[in-house]
Amino acid sequence: MSDEQTLRTRRQFLRTGVLGGAMAWTLPAFIEKTFFALDAAAADSAVQVATGKDGPILVILQMAGGNDGLNMVVPYADDAYYRARPKIGIAAGNVLKVDDHIGLHPRLKTLRGFYDEGRLGVIQGVGYPNPNRSHFRSTDIWQTATDSSKFANKGWLANYFDSCCKGEDPVVGVSIGSETPLSFSGSAGAGITLSRPDQFRFISNDPAAGEAFADMTSFSDNSGGSVQSLSGDKAQGEGNTLDFVRRTALDARISSDRILEITRKSKAPVPYPGGRLATDLNLVARLIAGGLPTRVYYVSQGGYDTHSGQLGSHDRLLGELDASLGAFVADLKSQGNLDRVTIMTFSEFGRRVSENASGGTDHGAAAPMFVLGGKVKAGLHGTQPSLTELGDGDLIYTVDFRSVYATMLDNWLHAPSEAVLGRKFPSLGFV
Amino acid sequence: MGRAGAVEYLLAGDEDTDIFPPPELTPVAEAYWAFRQANMMAEGEEKREILGELRRAQDEQLRAVRAWWLQRMRYTRYPLREKMTLFWHGHFAASFDKVNSANLMYQQNETFRTHALGNFNSLTKDVSRDPAMMRYLDLNRSEARRPNENFARELMELFTLGEGVRYTEADVREAARALTGYRITPASGVFRYQPKAADQTGKTFLGRTGNWNGDDVIDIICEQPECATFISRKIWVYLAGTEPGPDLHARLARHFQDSRYELKPLLREILLSPEFYFPQVVRRQVKSPVQWLVQISQSLEAPLPPPNACEFMLRSMGQVLFAPPNVKGWAGGRSWINGSTYLLRCNLAGTIAGADDKPLEKSRDAIPVEWGRVAPASMRKNPEELCDSLAFRLLNVPLEPADRQKVVAFLIKRGPEINDAAVRDCAHLIMSTPEFQLT
Numbered sequence: 001m002s003d004e005q006t007l008r009t010r011r012q013f014l015r016t017g018v019l020g021g022a023m024a025w026t027l028p029a030f031i032e033k034t035f036f037a038l039d040a041a042a043a044d045s046a047v048q049v050a051t052g053k054d055g056p057i058l059v060i061l062q063m064a065g066g067n068d069g070l071n072m073v074v075p076y077a078d079d080a081y082y083r084a085r086p087k088i089g090i091a092a093g094n095v096l097k098v099d100d101h102i103g104l105h106p107r108l109k110t111l112r113g114f115y116d117e118g119r120l121g122v123i124q125g126v127g128y129p130n131p132n133r134s135h136f137r138s139t140d141i142w143q144t145a146t147d148s149s150k151f152a153n154k155g156w157l158a159n160y161f162d163s164c165c166k167g168e169d170p171v172v173g174v175s176i177g178s179e180t181p182l183s184f185s186g187s188a189g190a191g192i193t194l195s196r197p198d199q200f201r202f203i204s205n206d207p208a209a210g211e212a213f214a215d216m217t218s219f220s221d222n223s224g225g226s227v228q229s230l231s232g233d234k235a236q237g238e239g240n241t242l243d244f245v246r247r248t249a250l251d252a253r254i255s256s257d258r259i260l261e262i263t264r265k266s267k268a269p270v271p272y273p274g275g276r277l278a279t280d281l282n283l284v285a286r287l288i289a290g291g292l293p294t295r296v297y298y299v300s301q302g303g304y305d306t307h308s309g310q311l312g313s314h315d316r317l318l319g320e321l322d323a324s325l326g327a328f329v330a331d332l333k334s335q336g337n338l339d340r341v342t343i344m345t346f347s348e349f350g351r352r353v354s355e356n357a358s359g360g361t362d363h364g365a366a367a368p369m370f371v372l373g374g375k376v377k378a379g380l381h382g383t384q385p386s387l388t389e390l391g392d393g394d395l396i397y398t399v400d401f402r403s404v405y406a407t408m409l410d411n412w413l414h415a416p417s418e419a420v421l422g423r424k425f426p427s428l429g430f431v
Numbered sequence: 432m433g434r435a436g437a438v439e440y441l442l443a444g445d446e447d448t449d450i451f452p453p454p455e456l457t458p459v460a461e462a463y464w465a466f467r468q469a470n471m472m473a474e475g476e477e478k479r480e481i482l483g484e485l486r487r488a489q490d491e492q493l494r495a496v497r498a499w500w501l502q503r504m505r506y507t508r509y510p511l512r513e514k515m516t517l518f519w520h521g522h523f524a525a526s527f528d529k530v531n532s533a534n535l536m537y538q539q540n541e542t543f544r545t546h547a548l549g550n551f552n553s554l555t556k557d558v559s560r561d562p563a564m565m566r567y568l569d570l571n572r573s574e575a576r577r578p579n580e581n582f583a584r585e586l587m588e589l590f591t592l593g594e595g596v597r598y599t600e601a602d603v604r605e606a607a608r609a610l611t612g613y614r615i616t617p618a619s620g621v622f623r624y625q626p627k628a629a630d631q632t633g634k635t636f637l638g639r640t641g642n643w644n645g646d647d648v649i650d651i652i653c654e655q656p657e658c659a660t661f662i663s664r665k666i667w668v669y670l671a672g673t674e675p676g677p678d679l680h681a682r683l684a685r686h687f688q689d690s691r692y693e694l695k696p697l698l699r700e701i702l703l704s705p706e707f708y709f710p711q712v713v714r715r716q717v718k719s720p721v722q723w724l725v726q727i728s729q730s731l732e733a734p735l736p737p738p739n740a741c742e743f744m745l746r747s748m749g750q751v752l753f754a755p756p757n758v759k760g761w762a763g764g765r766s767w768i769n770g771s772t773y774l775l776r777c778n779l780a781g782t783i784a785g786a787d788d789k790p791l792e793k794s795r796d797a798i799p800v801e802w803g804r805v806a807p808a809s810m811r812k813n814p815e816e817l818c819d820s821l822a823f824r825l826l827n828v829p830l831e832p833a834d835r836q837k838v839v840a841f842l843i844k845r846g847p848e849i850n851d852a853a854v855r856d857c858a859h860l861i862m863s864t865p866e867f868q869l870t
Contacts, residue, residue, distance in 0.1 A: 065757075133584070133603075136759050137594045170770075178749040179762070180769045193769035196747060200771060202863070203778045203787050209856050212841035213777070213863055216834050241672070241715045245768055245865040252770030302757075307569045307581045358572035362580045392600060 056412050059284060059297045059343045060157075061277075062181070063321070065304030066135060067347035068314055069367025070395075072108070073122055077101040080387035084354040088310050088361070098122075102380060107319040110326035111370070118378040119329070120370060121430045123404055125385040127366030127397025131349065135305070135363070138348040143182035145402050145421050154186030156405060156420065157296055161190035164415040165295060170251045171259070174287065175298040176280040184298065192255055197263040197283065201256045217249040262290030270330045277301045278324040285331040288341065295413060304347060308358035321345075325372065332374075339374035342412055342431055346401070352393050365394035369404060371430055375412075381430045403428055438702045442695050444509030444548060451503045454495035456534040459562070459620025462489065466531075467617075492533035497752050498738040500540060504725045505735050511698070512547045517721065518669050519543035520752070521760035523558045523590060525567035527753045535563040535620070536753045551662060551692035552653045555590060559645055560622040562615045568758065575611045575630035583607035583648075585758050591652045593661040598637060605634040610645040659688035666694075667701055672716025672764065672870075679706050714828065717767045718870045720748035723776065726870070727783055727862065730825050731805060733798040736783055740796035744779050748772055768868060780862035786855050802851040805858070811849040814842035817857060825861050834864050 075081050076092040077100060095103030096112040102122075104112050114120040130148045132138045141148050145156035157173055165172045173191035175184050184191040194200060202213045266286045272278040280299040287294060301321060306314050325343065332338040350367025366385055385395040406417035406425040418424045432440065465485055472478040504513045520543055527536050539561050546554035558564050559582070565571040573579035583606035587598045598606075612629025615622060634643050637651050652658050663683040667675045675683065683700060690696040701707060718726065724744060728735045735741055745751055749772060755761055781787040785797035810820040818838045822830040830838065838860050845853055861867060 132595070133600065134588050134594050135757065136588075178747070178772065179756070179766060193771050195771045196775070199747070199775050199778055202774060203781055204856065204859065205786060205788050206845070206856055208841055208844050209786070209860055212837050212860055215837045216860070216864060240711070241717060241765065242865060242869060244765055245717070245773070245868050248768050248770060249773050249865055252773050255770065256774065305757075307579055308572050356579050357574045357577040358569055358579050360569070360579070363584070 054340070055293075055295065056414070057288060057295060057297065057337075057341045058408060058413060059281075059299065059341060060183075061321075061325075061343060061345045062298070062300040063304050063317075063345055063347040064139070064300055064302040065306075065347070066138075066349045066351055066363055067304040067317075067367060068306060068310065068361055069347070069350035070353065071310075071314060072105050072318060073124065073368040074103050074105065075101055075384055075387060076103050078387050080353075084387065086355070087359055088355045098380065102384065105315075105318050107315050108322045110322045111372070114329065114372060115378055119374065119376055120372050120378055121376045122380050123369045123371065123399060123428065123430060124380060124382040125366045125395065125398035126346075126369050126382065126401050126404060127349070127395070128400055128402070129397075131365035131391070131394065131397070133349065133363040133365070133394075135348055140182055142346060142348055142401060145405055155181065155183035157183040157298075158185055158187035158191065159420045159422075160296070160409065160413070160415055161187045163419050164413070165190055169255070169293060171255050171292055171294050173296045173298070174284075174292070174294050176283055177298075177300055181298055181300070189251070192251060194259065194283070197259060200252070201260050202253070214253060217246070217253045258292070259287070262287060262292060266290050268331055269334045270327055272327040272331075273320070273323040275320050275324065277320055278327060281324050281328040282331070285328055285335070288332065288337055289335050306351070306360050307356070307362060308360040310355075310360040329372065342371060342373035342376060342408070344372075344404070344408065345370040350395060353387055353390060353395060354393060365391065366397035367395070369401075371404075373431075375431060377430050381428055399428065400425060404430075407431060435703065438699060441509065441511035441702070442548060442699060444512035451499060451506075453537065454492065454499050456492050456496070456537060457488065459532055459534045459538075460618055462532060462534065463617055463620060486531075489527075489531060489533050493527050493536060493753060494738060494742060496533050496537045496540070497742065500752060501721075501725070501735055501738075501741055504721070505728055512544065514670075515547035515694070515698075516540065516544045517719075518666065519547060519554070521755060521763070522665065523564060524755040524758050524760035525561075525563050526755055526757075530563045530566045532563070532566075532620075535566070539563040540753075546694075548694050548698065551687075551694060552649065555586075555649050555653075556646055558590070559586070559610065559649065560613065562620060562622060565613055565615060565622070570610060570613045571615050573607065573611050573613065574628055575608070578604075578607035578611050578630065580604065580607045583610050586610075586648075587652065589759055591649075591658045591661065592655065593657070596661065597655050597657045602636055605636045605643075606648050608632075609634050609636065609643045609648045613645065653692055656684065656688055659692070660684040662692075663687045663697060666697065669763070670701055671707055671712045673712055676706065679704065714826075714866070714869050716870050717764055717868055719761070719763060719767060720745050720750040721752065722870060723748070723868075727780065728798065731784070731798070731800045731858070733800045736796050736798050740782075743796075744782075747775055748779070773868070776868060777859075777863035780867075781859045784855050784859050784862070786859035800855070802854045806854045811854070814839045814849070817842065817849055817854065818861075821854070821858050821861055825858065826866055830861065830864065831866065834866070 070081065071088065071090055074090050074095045076095045082089045090105065094106045096106060096108060097103040098115055111120055128141065128148055132141060132148050143155050144152040146152045161173055170190055170192050173184055175181055175191065175193045177193065178195045180193040202210050204210050263286055266289045268282050268285060272282045277299065284297045284299060303313065303317055329338065332341050346369050347367060349363055349365055351361035351364040355361055382399040385398050390396065402421055403425040406421060407428045407430060409415045409417035409420055410427055412431045469478060469481045469485060507513050520540065525539060530536060542557050542561055546557065568582035568585055569579045570582040580603055584603045586606065587603065588594045592598060608630040612625050614625045614628065631642060633640060636643055636648060637655065639651055664675060664680055667683060683697060686700055687697045706712065724741065749767065750761060778787065782796050783798055784800065805824065806817060806820060811817055818835055819829060829835065838857060841860060842853060842857060
C-alpha cells in the first residue's frame with residue numbers, strides 16, 4: 001500500500017470511525033490535521049509540502065474593473081498605438097522605457113526600479129480564447145480557470161487548497177476584504193476572509209458569554225437534531241444555508257486567536273502610503289511576519305473601469321498601485337521574507353485598443369500581468385499582441401492566463417498544476 | 432386577515448400615505464455649477480480647498496439621505512415597497528462614488544420607490560433617463576460618432592436579459608448607437624434628448640431592423656421571453672433566498688410576460704405560491720446587513736442606532752447604501768457571511784445592545800432598549816423562560832435545542848438574579864447564533 005493510500009484510509013477512518021460519517025463535510029480539515037499530528041506515521045511528504053512557516057507564498061492582487069493594459073505597459077514604438085489613442089495615448093517621452101518598444105506608465109516609477117533590480121516580470125498579452133467582455137463573467141472565468149464556455153462554482157485556489165493542502169488549517173488561504181473572491185469559494189474547509197483584524201474575535205463584557213459563544217460555535221455536539229441535514233452535498237456551495245453559516249462561524253472562531261495575536265504584536269517596519277490597497281498589503285505583510293502558515297493571500301484594488309475621463313483616474317490608480325507595492329516589497333525585504341513571496345496582478349480584461357469619444361476606453365480582451373518578488377525572473381515574458389490585427393477591436397491574447405497559473409503552481413507553490421487546473425498548460429518559466 | 436389579506440395589504444404599498452420629509456439637499460444645478468467653477472480655477476491650494484469643501488458637503492448630504500431611507504425602512508407602514516426599492520437599487524445599481532451628487536442619488540431612490548410595485552418596462556425606461564444612472568454608466572457622454580457601450584452592455588447583461596442571453600457583441604454595439612442623444616441639462620439637472628447627438632440611422636437589434644431609439648431598444652428587449660425569465664428569477668431569489676424550481680420559474684416568467692411586466696401580479700404570485708412557504712425557504716435566507724440592522728431595531732422595539740453608527744456598521748458588514756460595490760449590485764445570499772462578517776455581526780449586535788466590553792456610558796452606538804419591556808418580570812421567572820421568550824422575539828421560533836441548552840447554562844452560571852444585564856447578554860448571545868443570521 002502506498003503512502004498516499006495509507007493516508008486516505010486513515011482519513012476515511014477518522015471521518016467515519018471517530019466522528020461519524022454524517023459529520024464529514026462539516027468537519028473542518030483543520031481538526032482532521034490535529035488527529036494526524038497525533039500520529040507520527042501520518043506526517044508524510046504530501047502534507048509536509050503545504051505545512052510549515054518557511055514555504056513559498058503567493059500574493060494575488062486583483063485590479064478590478066478591467067485595467068487598461070495598453071496604458072500600463074505601453075508599446076510606445078508602435079504608431080498604431082498613437083493612431084488609436086490620439087487623446088489618451090501616453091507620449092513616448094513620458095513612458096518609463098524598458099526596451100526599444102515597450103515602457104511602463106509614468107506613475108510606475110517604483111516598479112520600473114524593481115524591473116532593473118531583477119524583481120519584476122511583465123507577462124504580455126495574457127487572455128483566453130473567445131474572450132467575454134462582461135466584467136462579472138470574465139472575472140468568474142479568471143477565478144475558476146475554466147474555458148469561457150464553461151461554468152464552475154469552485155475557484156481555482158479552492159482546488160489548490162483541497163488537492164494540495166489537505167489537512168491544513170483554514171488560514172492556508174487568506175483573502176483581505178469584506179467579500180470572499182470566487183477563486184476561494186467551494187473549498188472543503190480552507191480559506192478565510194479577513195477585513196478588520198481587531199474585530200476578528202467575539203467581544204462581550206462577560207467572559208462567560210464568550211465561553212457560551214465558543215460552545216455554540218463548536219462542531220462537537222451543536223448539530224443536535226440536525227445531523228441529518230448535514231449529510232448532504234459535500235461542496236460548500238450546496239447543502240443548506242444554516243449549515244453553511246455554522247461552518248463559517250466555526251472556522252472563524254478557530255482562526256481568530258492566532259490572527260489576533262499576530263496582528264497585535266507585529267508593527268510595520270516601513271511607512272505605508274494611505275489608501276485601502278496599502279492598508280490591506282500592510283496587513284498581509286504583518287501576517288507573513290507573524291508566521292501564519294498561509295500559502296495564498298488575496299487583495300484587491302478597484303476602480304479600473306475607465307469608460308470616460310480615463311487619464312486622471314488611471315494615473316491615480318497606477319500611482320496608488322506603485323506606492324503600495326513599493327512599501328510592501330520594502331517591508332518584506334526588511335523582514336527577510338522577500339524571497340518567499342511572489343506577487344501576481346491580474347484584471348478581468350484589458351480595454352479596447354481605440355479610445356472612445358468620452359476620453360475613455362470600453363471593455364477589451366488581452367492585457368499584461370505583473371509578477372514581482374525575490375525569485376521572479378525579471379524582464380518581458382510572452383509576446384506583445386499586434387495592435388492592428390485585432391479581434392472585434394481588441395488585442396488577441398498570446399498567453400493563456402492558465403499558463404501563468406500553471407507556472408505559479410508548478411514552479412512556485414510546488415503543486416501539481418494539472419491536478420488543480422484539470423488540464424496541462426505550458427509552463428512559462430517566469431519563476 | 433389571513434395570508435391573502437396580508438399580501439394585498441403589502442401590495443397596496445404604492446399609496447402615498449407614508450410621510451417622511453426628505454432631507455434638505457442642494458439643487459443639482461447649483462452643485463453642478465459650483466463644482467464646475469471650482470474645477471476651472473487655476474491649480475493650487477485654494478482650488479483644492481474649495482473642491483474639498485464641496486465634496487464634504489455632498490458627503491454630508493448623502494449621509495442624510497441614507498439616514499432618511501433607513502428611518503423609512505424602520506418605520507414604514509408598507510415594508511414591501513421599501514424592500515422592493517432596495518431590490519431595484521441593487522438591480523439598477525449606481526454608486527455615489529461616481530455620480531457625486533447626493534440629490535441625484537435621492538431622486539433615483541424616489542424613482543425606484545415610485546415604480547417599486549409598478550411596471551418593469553416603464554421603470555427601465557425611466558432608469559435610462561435617470562441622471563444618476565446616466566452619469567454612472569456614461570450615457571450622458573455617449574455620442575453618435577463613437578458611442579460609449581457602458582450602459583447598453585449593462586442594460587442587457589445585468590438589467591434585463593442576463594449575461595450573453597439572446598444578444599451578441601453586435602447587439603451591444605447597435606444598442607449603444609440607439610442609446611445616444613441622452614443628455615443632462617446643466618441648468619436644471621434633468622434629462623433632455625438632444626437629437627443632434629443621437630444616431631438617427633438604421634440599426635439591427637436582436638434581429639430587427641429599423642431606426643430604433645433607446646425606448647425602442649427597451650421595448651424590443653421586453654418582447655423577449657428571456658427578459659421575463661431573468662427578472663422573475665431574480666425577484667424570486669431576492670424574496671425567497673433560493674433558486675426557483677423549473678416549474679415554478681416557468682410559471683412566474685409566463686405570468687410576468689403575460690401581464691406585460693406588471694410587478695404586482697408577479698409579487699402576488701410569488702408571495703402566495705405554496706413554494707414560498709416550503710421549509711427550504713422559510714428562515715433559510717441570509718439577512719442582508721440592512722435587514723439585519725432594521726430587524727434588530729424593530730425586534731427590540733427601539734430606535735435605530737445613531738446615523739454615524741449605522742454608517743459604520745453597514746460599511747463594515749459590506750452594504751453601503753448608495754454605493755454598491757459595482758454595477759452588478761450586491762452579490763447577496765451567502766456572500767454576506769464569511770469569517771470576518773460573522774464575528775462582526777456578533778460584535779455589532781453586542782454594541783447595539785450595550786453588551787460589548789465598553790462601559791455603557793461611553794458607548795454612543797448602543798440603542799436605548801427598554802429591557803423591562805422586552806422581558807417583563809413574568810418572563811424572568813427562570814432562565815428557560817427568558818431564553819424562550821427572547822428567542823421567540825428575535826427569531827420567531829425556538830432556539831435549536833443544543834443552543835438553548837448553552838444559553839440557559841450561561842444564565843445559570845451568571846447567578847440567580849435575572850436583571851436587565853442578564854436579559855441584554857442573553858439577547859446578545861441569541862443574536863450571535865447562526866440562526867439569527869437567517870430570515
